[in-house]
Amino acid sequence: MSFTLPGQLADTPEEECAVFGVFAPGQDVARITGFGLQALQHRGQESAGIAVGDGASMVEAKDLGLVTQVFDEAKLAALEGFVAVGHCRYSTSGAAASWEAAQPHISAIDNVLVALAHNGTLVNTEALRAQLDAEGVVLRAGTDSEVAAKAIGHITQDTHHLRQGIRWLMEHMEGAYAMVLASPDALYAFRDPNGIRPLCIGGLPGGGWVVSSETCGLDIVGATYLRDVEPGEIVRFNRDGLTAEQGVPAARRASCIFEYVYFARPDSVLDGQSVYQARRAMGRILAREAPARADLVLGVPDSGVPAALGFAEASGIPFTDGIVKNRYVGRTFIQPTQEMRQMGIRLKLNPLPSVIGGKRLVVIDDSIVRGNTSRQLVAMLREAGAAEVHLRIVSPEVLWPCFYGIDTDTRDQLIAANMTLPQMNEWIGSDSLAFISLEGLRASLPDVCHPGFCEACFTGDYVVPVPLP
Incomplete structure (x- = not known):
């Protein structure tokens, strides 16, 4: 029998990325994020990045390579603050391995910078990009994650409320997303209404919170698992504590079943189930x-x-x-x-x-x-x-x-x-x-605590309609 498949393509499914966030005044949030990303390195090895806020400004460092190749002691020490987001990437949407495509993505809201990290893929990126382009927003990376970051920044400039910018994005974007976003003085976490990609919350022993793609990211920094970010939910962490609200209504539950087969680390727990x-x-x-x-x-x-x-x-x-x-x-x-x-x-x-x-x-x-x-x-x-x-x-x-x-x-x-x-x-x-x-x-x-999975790769039943090319 004769059958030929492209020999240089990866022959296992590849996860797009991992996200990690910390809000912990008085603690070394850059170092905590670095360790968290190392625990999540299996989810992406093309690039790594960390952005840190100190209440007034945001600073970022990112590059191609593994977490330990991108960050050394000097780079971590230069990232001072009390709120951080981190990311390690495998490309599936938009640009391939490049510095511009590395995350977090920075967006400006007037004179304030925010940093966003995204796990998942949006299926209506082109429509959102065209809308932003028509309104004069400059996009450079060619990724759906950059579109999301710029959209939040653009909308928030008009509303002056960051959560309204996040809610607008959630109402207009379609696909899978687990996102963490840092402003100079707060951390936000939000998830698509189907809960396709995982995202969990932990409490640090010295005070503060951690958000991670998997519970193994909590374990490595000594955080205690509290709960998952619920589908369609926006969670904010700041000096007033943790507050949560529904950004968009939760829809048909459809967590990716392949997380249990391959993507997640075996020592993680997803939705109550030991991997x-x-x-x-x-x-x-x-x-x-x-x-x-x-x-x-x-x-x-x-x-x-x-x-x-x-x-x-x-x-x-x-x-x-x-x-x-x-x-x-x-x-x-x-x-x-x-x-x-x-x-x-x-x-x-x-x-x-x-x-x-x-x-x-x-x-x-x-x-x-x-x-x-x-x-x-x-x-x-x-x-x-x-x-x-x-x-x-x-x-x-x-x-x-x-x-x-x-x-x-x-x-x-x-x-x-x-x-x-x-x-x-x-x-x-x-x-x-x-x-x-x-x-x-x-x-x-x-032991999974909900009744539904995304099984589209096996059945062709796509929980979010996919636009035809």
């Missing part, structure tokens, strides 16, 4: 839905490992560490040559022939998007001596692109949208291939 326990349950359910005769169960590091443990538990097949991941390749300033890039997965994963040689393997992975990585993985395991490779995936087939902050391109690049299951199995080269059912995936999330 680690969810992934373990996915493996157990998959073992019942798609059993295999094998000697060993392996998880593809890192997100596949908890599910592999669950699969081994339910099937009785021993779990083993048969694949070693190099967590630093691709996250440094050292760029691979074209010849090295062609090695693909070998730059990041290396099998252990002494463990898997002559064995029948069940290999657990989180998803298959384009299929290139799975194909390379199966070939690599066979070269290391595996007798059989049975591939088991703890998400259903990805059949539709995501327009809400995940980079899954178009349907013609999604292998499951173009092949039957037997065809995929043959092209990838596995001895058998199976995906968890959508019902099984839902059953792995018993």
Whole structure:
């Protein structure tokens, strides 16, 4: 069978970014934000930025690279104040990796600066950009996040109330957004009416508040989880305390179900559900839905490992560490040559022939998007001596692109949208291939405190209508 997919595209879904915010007078908010962003680094590795307010002004530092590459002790020490927002980015909308596209984005309200950081993707960016352009607002970055920041600043100049500017934006923008915004003396957090992207609130032990894309960002700075920002809600933190109001009415609840499969760190808790326990349950359910005769169960590091443990538990097949991941390749300033890039997965994963040689393997992975990585993985395991490779995936087939902050391109690049299951199995080269059912995936999330998920990448049911090109 002949089938070709673009070889240089990432073969896993990519999350757009992470946001983090702090309001804590008397504390080193820049350092707190730096640690928070390090905990959220898995959500984006293209750029990082922090903006800090001191009551009178805002200062910002951002650049391309990881948090630890962008910020050192001197840069953090120069960011003095008591309110901060931070961001680390993976691009899906607008400009790719560039300084202009790095966040936070700064906007002026008369002589006052505000800084905004955004996780998600807007689907009506062009309409908002055209409206701002017609009113003389200058846009440089080409991203939906910059459009949001400039819109808030532009509207607030007329109303003179920042929350009215935020509310106007929420009433007019469509798509997925979890945003944090800092003025010189306050922090704001707000979320789309469907709650597609996660955003939570924590309390610092020395006083003050933290807002984070995931609870692991709270944990690293010693903050106590308080609650999530509710869909459609605006939360303000200032010296008067925490106040909340409904910016737009909450709509059909549709939190991204892929957060539990892949994006979130396993030590995070989303909407009451432990991500680690969810992934373990996915493996157990998959073992019942798609059993295999094998000697060993392996998880593809890192997100596949908890599910592999669950699969081994339910099937009785021993779990083993048969694949070693190099967590630093691709996250440094050292760029691979074209010849090295062609090695693909070998730059990041290396099998252990002494463990898997002559064995029948069940290999657990989180998803298959384009299929290139799975194909390379199966070939690599066979070269290391595996007798059989049975591939088991703890998400259903990805059949539709995501327009809400995940980079899954178009349907013609999604292998499951173009092949039957037997065809995929043959092209990838596995001895058998199976995906968890959508019902099984839902059953792995018993502790989620709401009834609805966004499952558009599996079903094509888009909770927010997507404009046709």
